[in-house]
Amino acid sequence: MPVFLDGGGECGALIKARDWSGSLGPVASWSQSLKAATGLLLRSPVPMVMLWGEDGIMIYNDAYSLFAGGRHPQLLGSKVREGWPEVADFNDHVMKVGLAGGTLSYKDQELTLYRSGAPEQVWMDLDYSPVIGDDGRPAGVLAVVIETTDRIRAVRALRDRERHLEALFQQTSAGIAEADLQGRIITANDRYCEIVGRAREDLLSITIADLTHPDDLPENQVLLGKLLANGESFRIEKRYVRPEGEAVWVSNDVNLVRHEDGQPANIVAVCVETGDRRRAEEALRESEARFRNMADHAPVMLWVTDADGRCTYLNRSWYEFTGQTKEQAEGFGWLDATHPDDRAEAERVFLEANRRGEPFRIEYRLRRHDGKYRWSIDAAAPRFAPTGEFLGYIGSVIDIDERREMEDALRDSEERFRNMADNTPVMLWVTDETGYCTYLNRRWYEYTGQAPGEGAGLGWLKAVHPDDRQNAERVFLTANDEHRPYQVDFRLRHSDGGYRWCADTAEPRFDGSGRFLGYVGSVVDIDERREAAEKVRLSEEMLRSVIEQMPVGVAVARVPSGEIFEYNQALEDMLGHPILSEDASTYNRYGGIDEEGNSLPPEAYPLGRAVMFGETVVGDEMRYRRADGRIIHLLGHASPVIGPTGKPDIAVVTLQDITDRKRAEQHQRLLIDELSHRAKNLLAIIQSVAQQSFKNGSSPAAMVASFEGRLGALAAAHGILTRQRWESAPLRQVICDTITAVKADDHRLQLDGPDLMVAPKTGVSIAMAVHELTTNAVKYGSFSNDEGTVSVTWRIEDGRLKLEWHERGGPPVQPPSKRGFGSRMIERGLAAELGGKVKIDFDPEGVVCRVDAPFAEAD
């Protein structure tokens, strides 16, 4: 039997019993090195496994079998890659390195194993080294396997706890600081830093004493000393001082942290800010002080007792009234001040009430400091703690003799007021400080028809018109809150059934010490006043709308200032600028101008004249330069208006833009002038024609015929011009009409030329000239027989009019012995008119007249 397996524990026995024929062969045949390594391994207390051969046949010891868990004992003798399939890659690497003679070492190697079927996170220290075979070469790999899972888990758990503690430390609402035994701060959480108002790094250089308020330091140090000496933990209410000097109240719990051996290690302070709590306590103290202060100044006597009925406090009024001292009065000494006849009853009532904790009221005579007894009322209410516990009484004592006297005096004064108020013709009312109406005079009830007393409280509102009621109430209550005077208008029901406008005016009342007592008010009927004002408003509105709709510009100014306070849009549109609301002295800033374009002075404006001189201006014309520069003509009427005083108080001006009318008038004047000129000119021409016609000794009949013919030509030319509105004359028609007026059979007349328009005056001159040529032709020329013809031709050549009169077929022409009106008219007159040359040739074949003149066609 192989000795090397003996003493190899359970695994040794298993190896011995196993049939190795399929893998390593019978144990007896194992190589020397395999046997030696197995023997070593089996005897090791450290978990070890050997992976033999290329397949890594696993041989391990008992310690490893524990590690193998549910896989043992099947794992023994299996191939490592199959035995641990989940880490086959890892072991494959191990095998390759180990069989190549290398070593591997892993610390806390994390692996997921399925030792009991379920996945399991494990950590291990793994050391692999080659096992040299008989042939001197690596034949297997020996692994030392130490599972570190438990250690890793413990470390992790510790770290988590630390993290949790740190979070707790930081996030707790308490400030925590740890200091060494000398008080030097070692660490502090965020909250502590916040409370003391310093950064953590700033705290590490100072002591807790440095942070503590000097006034709290002695107590703190004493307690700290006890802590260190006897280990007495303590709590202290103290102040920390922040760097900027602010003191923070904290409640500080201080404990020792000890080493394991019980020696003090550090001091831990846990503090909570108590600023609010402190303040509340202070406020309470202050409120008590205030109560005493107030009570001492109260005009009534006050007292306080405890649950046993002992008087613990009496105010100054008590001592002043009774002349008792504190020592005499407190406890039950106050009873000594009551009248001997009343004392027993007072004591009985008080003690009886005190026993039950009920409110009470006693009347007794109280001895005043001067020895006189005064009837007094002592009334008290029990005091209870929030828990419901009876604490005693607070009570007050009033001298009712005094009150009675005062009430009597007041009643007298009130009586007088009522008497007076009831007999005034205006409505009067009085309210108290809550707004409750305590009095309305007789006039109110007469006026409104309310039943006596119906107006009390807020009952007076029922007499106010429903539409005004809400506003009246709101105004009153608002003023009542603010204690200020007010006025409000509302419709008030009149006893005749209708509503009438009234003005309610009220003044707040205050007593001698300035305390608000309510109001006293009066109500006045203003219906007629309002109606009149409304009428004025309506009529003003109507006037304004009339003014606005007037088709002329209107402005209304005050007299004597001249300030324009009303005007219409038409005026602004007309003047082209906004109306200035200024005094008459600045009217010159408006656009009125004289003929030279200079600005007009204020007194030249119609409104200025009406305002300043009371003048009534009718139909004044004025030139006006609008804001856009356009000059217009205005027709102005202005007059002052007599006001209720009998003197003018306003002045009104109306302005009308008559620019178009003026222009039409001007145009008309021009037309008349022109007509007159033409008529006179025509007469001058006719006169001249007559003079010429009647001078050369022909027969009177011939002279008349000649004159008539010339007049006819003039008339024909004027006829054409009139039809053409004296703008221009068609040349062809002028020539044709002139000739046919003398010689009607027009087939002997030839006209040839373009249609041209000539100026009116030129037309007349051409007509006159053509007339002269025609009459000459009729008398002596081609129209004097039956065959002769006249041709008139014209054309425009290089901007010149070339016109030719040509007679043919007449009797032989002889030049005239002297030139008469005709030739003068033609050769000089027409030439001058046309600004060119006109020449008549008395050719024996026929008269030829040639015109050559610059030409510009008339429009």
Place this chain on the structure above:
Amino acid sequence: MLAGKRILLVEDEPVIAFAVEDMLADMGCEVVGPAFRLDDAQDLARAERIDAAILDVNLNDQRSYAVAEELERRSIPFLFATGYAEGGVEWPGSAALLPKPYRADQIRAALEQLFGADAG
């Protein structure tokens, strides 16, 4: 009195000019012109020997004042002839007016006054 006087006649209406020309000839005057146009009238007023002038105010929508200025410069007396109502002559100096239509007796009287005033 008017015989041989050289009278400048400025009149844009030829028919009228010829009539006045005849009237002046009948009075024994010698007519300078007639000038129908402003530029012709100015040339004559500057260069010709003239004793007096009759100026139609309105010459084809132009005014004959330039001619009057020239005459005034040469201290030659003149008459303004106008068909317009009084005030139609916008001549700053004093000038005798001759109404249109022309009448021979009015022309004669106006000229005689012109020469009379000139002489006296």
